Amino acid sequence: MKSIQSSLTDWMQNSSLRERLDRAMQELLTDPFVQSALQRNPDINQESIEQGLVKLYEFRKESYHCETCPGLADCPNMMKGYRPELISQKGALDLHYHPCHLKREEDEKKQQQQLMRSLYVPKEILEASFDTLDRDQDRAEACRKALAFALHANPGENGEGLYLYGKFGVGKTHIMGAVMNALKSRRIGSMIVYTPDFFREMKQAIGDGSFQQKLDMVKSVQVLILDDIGAETISGWIRDDVLGAILQHRMLEKLPTLFTSNYDYEELEEHLAYSDRGGTEELKAKRIMERIKHFTAFVTVEGKNRRSR
Known part of the structure; x- marks a missing residue:
C-alpha cells in the first residue's frame, strides 16, 4: 500500500492535476485579502506558500466571511466571533485568530x-x-x-x-x-x-x-x-x-x-x-x-x- 506522501508525489507529477493546482494557486494569490496579508509578511517565499495552501484558503474564506458579516449569532467562521490573521513563523505560514469587534x-x-x-x-x-x-x-x-x-x-x-x-x-x-x-x-x-x-x-x-x-x-x-x-x-x-x-x-x-x-x-x-x-x-x-x-x-x-x- 502506498504511503500518503508517495500518493501526493504521484498526483503532483500528473500534468493535468498540476495545471489545475497552479491555476487555483494563482487565483488564490491574486485575491486582495491574500495579497495584502502576504505584503505584511515579506519573508514568506514560494515554498512556504505551496506548503501552506490549506491555511491560505482558510484565511481567504474566513476573511470574506468577516467582510460580509451576518452578525455574531450567525458567524460561519470555525471560531465564532474570531477573525483570522496570516502570520509567518520562521518562514512558515500560520494563522492567528483575534476576536472581532462584535x-x-x-x-x-x-x-x-x-x-x-x-x-x-x-x-x-x-x-x-x-x-x-x-x-x-x-x-x-x-x-x-x-x-x-x-x-x-x-x-x-x-x-x-x-x-x-x-x-x-x-x-x-x-x-x-x-x-x-x-x-x-x-x-x-x-x-x-x-x-x-x-x-x-x-x-x-x-x-x-x-x-x-x-x-x-x-x-x-x-x-x-x-x-x-x-x-x-x-x-x-x-x-x-x-x-x-x-x-x-x-x-x-x-x-x-x-x-x-x-x-x-x-x-x-x-x-x-x-x-x-x-x-x-x-x-x-x-x-x-x-x-x-x-x-x-x-x-x-x-x-x-x-x-x-
Whole structure:
C-alpha cells in the first residue's frame, strides 16, 4: 500500500492535476485579502506558500466571511466571533485568530452585566432604533436632538450630553435605547443604568468589596446614560461620593453623560438637596447641578403616557 506522501508525489507529477493546482494557486494569490496579508509578511517565499495552501484558503474564506458579516449569532467562521490573521513563523505560514469587534462588545457586555445587576434593560429598549421610533409631533424635537447627539458624539473631545425631561411614560428611555444602538453602529461604547437600582447596588457593593470596580466602570464608559435620575432615595453619600465622583471624572475626561428624569433641573436640584442627616444641603446639590447643567442640553419630551395603552 502506498504511503500518503508517495500518493501526493504521484498526483503532483500528473500534468493535468498540476495545471489545475497552479491555476487555483494563482487565483488564490491574486485575491486582495491574500495579497495584502502576504505584503505584511515579506519573508514568506514560494515554498512556504505551496506548503501552506490549506491555511491560505482558510484565511481567504474566513476573511470574506468577516467582510460580509451576518452578525455574531450567525458567524460561519470555525471560531465564532474570531477573525483570522496570516502570520509567518520562521518562514512558515500560520494563522492567528483575534476576536472581532462584535465579539469584544458581547464579552464586555457580559462582564458588565455579571458585575452590575442594575444594567438590566428590557429587550424592547435594547432593540429601539431611530428607524422604528415613534416620532410623533410631541416627540419630534427630542428625537431630532437625540439623533444629532448619536451621530456627532465624540467622547474624549466633547463631553456634552443630553437631559431628557418628561412625565412618566412619554418614551424617554426608548429614545435613549435608539441612541445606544446608533452609537453602537459607530463603535462607541455606551452603558445605560436604571439609577434607583444602581444606587442601591452601590450601597451593597461596599459590603462585597466590588464598590470601586463598579464605580470605575461607570466613570470610564464612553457614553453613560443615567435613566430615571431623581426616582432614587437620595442620601448625602450617594450624592457626593457616588454621583458627584462619577460626574467629576466624566467632566474632566470629556465623556458625555445623558439623563432621563421626571424632574426638570430645578426640581432635581431640590431633590438632591435632601440630607438624610436632617435639613437640606443646598450648596452641595447646587454643585452637582452645575456639572449637569453645564454638560447637558435640556430637552423636553412631550406626549401621552404610552404605558397606559
